Each structure stands twice: as C-alpha cells, then as structure tokens.
Amino acid sequence: MTSPQFANPTESALLRRAATGDTTAFDTLTRPYLRPLHVHCYRMLGSPFDADDALQETLLAAWRGIGSFEGRSSLGTWLVIIASRICLRMISRRPRRLTSSDYRAPLLSTADLGEIVPGPVWLEPIPDDELVSDAAVHDDPGSTLLRREHIGLAFVAMLQHLTGTQRAALLLCEVLGYSASETAAMLETSVASINSALQRARKTIETKLPGRHPVEKHPVDEKQLDRLLRAFVSAWEQRDVTTMLDLLTEDVRFTMPPLPAWFRGRAFVANFFAERVFETPWRLRPLGGNGQPGFACYQKQVGDDRFRPGGVVLLRVENGRICAIESFLDPAVCRRFGMLETVP
Structure with a gap:
C-alpha cells in the first residue's frame, strides 16, 4: 500500500x-x-x-x-x-x-x-x-x-x-x-x-465488445461534431425524417428506458421517428452526460400550450454519424439533469 x-x-x-x-x-x-x-x-x-x-x-x-x-x-x-x-x-x-x-x-x-x-x-x-x-x-x-x-x-x-x-x-x-x-x-x-x-x-x-476496448478513444473533429449536432436538432424539431435518416449509421440503436422497447437499424429507427416520435412537436436544449453530447427533449402534447419534459437523450457518434440514441424517460433522470418543468 x-x-x-x-x-x-x-x-x-x-x-x-x-x-x-x-x-x-x-x-x-x-x-x-x-x-x-x-x-x-x-x-x-x-x-x-x-x-x-x-x-x-x-x-x-x-x-x-x-x-x-x-x-x-x-x-x-x-x-x-x-x-x-x-x-x-x-x-x-x-x-x-x-x-x-x-x-x-x-x-x-x-x-x-x-x-x-x-x-x-x-x-x-x-x-x-x-x-x-x-x-x-x-x-x-x-x-x-x-x-x-x-x-x-x-x-x-x-x-x-x-x-x-x-x-x-x-x-x-x-x-x-x-x-x-x-x-x-x-x-x-x-x-x-x-x-x-x-x-x-x-x-x-x-x-x-469484440475487437475493441470499451474506452478506446478516437479523435473528435469538434467542428464536424457541432455540425452533426445542429443538424440533429434541426431534423428533430422540424420533424424531418429524411434528414434524420442521413445522420444515422446503418446499425444505429434507439433505446428508451423505462420503456422496454428499442429499435436497431436505420430503417426501424426512421420508422419509429416517423410513426411515433414526430407525432408531436419538440424542442431540444443541449446538455451532456457520461462525457457524451446530448439534449433535454421537451414535448408539446395536443391541447397544451407548453413544452414539457419528454426525456434526456445522449448520443454516441462514430465516424461522423450517430450510432446510438440513448433516451431516458424517467422523470427522476430528467430532474437530475436539471430539466425545466415547462418551456414556452
């Protein structure tokens, strides 16, 4: 010792x-x-x-x-x-x-x-x-x-x-x-x-994780990452499935605990955006968790005049594209990340 x-x-x-x-x-x-x-x-x-x-x-x-x-x-x-x-x-x-x-x-x-x-x-x-x-x-x-x-x-x-x-x-x-x-x-x-x-x-x-160490680091082009994140926000807020699709890797994953549902593959994730996520308007605000870029996602339900917490989303990026959209819907997680009760 x-x-x-x-x-x-x-x-x-x-x-x-x-x-x-x-x-x-x-x-x-x-x-x-x-x-x-x-x-x-x-x-x-x-x-x-x-x-x-x-x-x-x-x-x-x-x-x-x-x-x-x-x-x-x-x-x-x-x-x-x-x-x-x-x-x-x-x-x-x-x-x-x-x-x-x-x-x-x-x-x-x-x-x-x-x-x-x-x-x-x-x-x-x-x-x-x-x-x-x-x-x-x-x-x-x-x-x-x-x-x-x-x-x-x-x-x-x-x-x-x-x-x-x-x-x-x-x-x-x-x-x-x-x-x-x-x-x-x-x-x-x-x-x-x-x-x-x-x-x-x-x-x-x-x-x-065959063939790679879980903490293996790759050089990050900050300007490229910034462009990717801006495009991601724009596509999500504009409910633009086509642009969103272009930002994802072929084997992208979308998870959403505490819901057990998740999707793997660009086609299935795109369907999920089109058929479920983009049914309502959203506003995204940047945040970070686990050393990864992410967003506080606020959703406006039908009949409401405010955007309210929908979840915390963290992204994993490989070779300039998004390989994982890891969303967390638990209100306790939203509060821990400092999400506001409402966004006008």
Missing part, C-alpha cells in the same frame, strides 16, 4: 481535529474527494442515485473510523477502499442494472411499445456537471476517477455484466492505477484472486 505518511501538515492537523469529533475538519478533509468517490460508486453500481446512497454510507463509515486512520495509505486511497467495499455489499444485495438489449430483443414494429418497467432496473446516465471537479486531487490515484474515457455509457453498461469483484478489480487496477497486490489488500483477498478476476473481466469485455 502507499507510504505511511500524511499528505501535508494541514491535512495532519485536520485529521487530528476530525478524530476528536470536529465535523468541520472532517468536511474540509473529505470535500475534495466527494465527486471522484461518487463517480467510482456510479461506475460500480450503474446509477447515480445508487451512487448517492453509497457515497453517504462511505462518509458515515469514514466519520466513524477517522479516529483509527493511521496514514498507512493516503486519505484518498482509504476512502476508495471504504467506498469499494460498500459498493460490493450493495451489488451482492441488488440485481444488476440493465440496458434495453439486456431486457429484450429489438422491436420490428412501432405499434406496441410495451408498458413501463418501474423500479431500480435500468442503467441510468450521470450529468457531466457531476463528473468535473474544480478541486481534483492531483496527488492521489483517486484523481484519475475523473477520466472521461472511462465514463461513457457503453463502458458503464459493460461493467454491469461483471461480478462485483471483477468490477472492483478492473476499476481499481485499470482505471485508478493500483497494482494487483494493492488491490488485493484493499479488497482483503489474494493477488491470485485479483488476477483471476481481471482475466475474467477482460474476457467478458472481449465477448461484449
């Missing part, structure tokens, strides 16, 4: 005060780590709401144990250990979060979209403003939790197919940069167990 020393005299003084019950000192100590820890919990659990619960449990456990913290690791590493163990307990008690393709096959008709599947079932997005912290911790491996290439929906969805130990091992070793021996100590297991978990996790990655 990391060297047995405190980061600086100020932190050492705050630790002594926190150990005597000074809540202000504890809050000051932990504040820089809150967002990185929350992101770690989100990756483990697949829901920002579950991550909220895990973070609160982490802080409560840290508060109760701060008097016994001896500085054998950095404070950030100690908090990551607590958070990881809490997430593992939560994973053992809860079913994994699903994507639409986990739940059912794609539809071939728009006639019946099925009934909403309620409850903590679906993989959920996280707003970009919950990923970026002005107080990033540069001297601790936990700071690398802010790497956006490890926060895309495809990566988080892939993690949900791993066991809890496999998720923890992959994140601690390959995202946070801890060694197998450090990770084994953090999770109170053997190095052989961690290496086995990593091997199985990588095999699952290859099965789910």
Whole structure:
C-alpha cells in the first residue's frame, strides 16, 4: 500500500481535529474527494442515485473510523477502499442494472411499445456537471476517477455484466492505477484472486465488445461534431425524417428506458421517428452526460400550450454519424439533469 505518511501538515492537523469529533475538519478533509468517490460508486453500481446512497454510507463509515486512520495509505486511497467495499455489499444485495438489449430483443414494429418497467432496473446516465471537479486531487490515484474515457455509457453498461469483484478489480487496477497486490489488500483477498478476476473481466469485455476496448478513444473533429449536432436538432424539431435518416449509421440503436422497447437499424429507427416520435412537436436544449453530447427533449402534447419534459437523450457518434440514441424517460433522470418543468 502507499507510504505511511500524511499528505501535508494541514491535512495532519485536520485529521487530528476530525478524530476528536470536529465535523468541520472532517468536511474540509473529505470535500475534495466527494465527486471522484461518487463517480467510482456510479461506475460500480450503474446509477447515480445508487451512487448517492453509497457515497453517504462511505462518509458515515469514514466519520466513524477517522479516529483509527493511521496514514498507512493516503486519505484518498482509504476512502476508495471504504467506498469499494460498500459498493460490493450493495451489488451482492441488488440485481444488476440493465440496458434495453439486456431486457429484450429489438422491436420490428412501432405499434406496441410495451408498458413501463418501474423500479431500480435500468442503467441510468450521470450529468457531466457531476463528473468535473474544480478541486481534483492531483496527488492521489483517486484523481484519475475523473477520466472521461472511462465514463461513457457503453463502458458503464459493460461493467454491469461483471461480478462485483471483477468490477472492483478492473476499476481499481485499470482505471485508478493500483497494482494487483494493492488491490488485493484493499479488497482483503489474494493477488491470485485479483488476477483471476481481471482475466475474467477482460474476457467478458472481449465477448461484449469484440475487437475493441470499451474506452478506446478516437479523435473528435469538434467542428464536424457541432455540425452533426445542429443538424440533429434541426431534423428533430422540424420533424424531418429524411434528414434524420442521413445522420444515422446503418446499425444505429434507439433505446428508451423505462420503456422496454428499442429499435436497431436505420430503417426501424426512421420508422419509429416517423410513426411515433414526430407525432408531436419538440424542442431540444443541449446538455451532456457520461462525457457524451446530448439534449433535454421537451414535448408539446395536443391541447397544451407548453413544452414539457419528454426525456434526456445522449448520443454516441462514430465516424461522423450517430450510432446510438440513448433516451431516458424517467422523470427522476430528467430532474437530475436539471430539466425545466415547462418551456414556452
């Protein structure tokens, strides 16, 4: 584990005060780590709401144990250990979060979209403003939790197919940069167990995303992306199916949890736009989630004079075209992304 020393005299003084019950000192100590820890919990659990619960449990456990913290690791590493163990307990008690393709096959008709599947079932997005912290911790491996290439929906969805130990091992070793021996100590297991978990996790990655790593990055032409997004908004708001069709890849996907319905392929997605989505007017406002471009989508129903929240949409782009339209219709997700109650 990391060297047995405190980061600086100020932190050492705050630790002594926190150990005597000074809540202000504890809050000051932990504040820089809150967002990185929350992101770690989100990756483990697949829901920002579950991550909220895990973070609160982490802080409560840290508060109760701060008097016994001896500085054998950095404070950030100690908090990551607590958070990881809490997430593992939560994973053992809860079913994994699903994507639409986990739940059912794609539809071939728009006639019946099925009934909403309620409850903590679906993989959920996280707003970009919950990923970026002005107080990033540069001297601790936990700071690398802010790497956006490890926060895309495809990566988080892939993690949900791993066991809890496999998720923890992959994140601690390959995202946070801890060694197998450090990770084994953090999770109170053997190095052989961690290496086995990593091997199985990588095999699952290859099965789910053959030939490519889920965090593989491609250069993004910002001007080209901006043109694509502007065209997407125009086509959606103008209810222009022909233009929308030109923006999509051949194997594009359109998902919409908590509705189980989803469509795969340009022709089926175009039909869905034409026959269902474009039945009513829409207004789109830009937002970001999971490091992906997206929009707050407001819909005006017949007889209403206002546009009201219809859902959050995040896009995945490959080679200049949209390969996934990942929409989330849950009002709780809309509120988390700061959508307004109405738009005139």
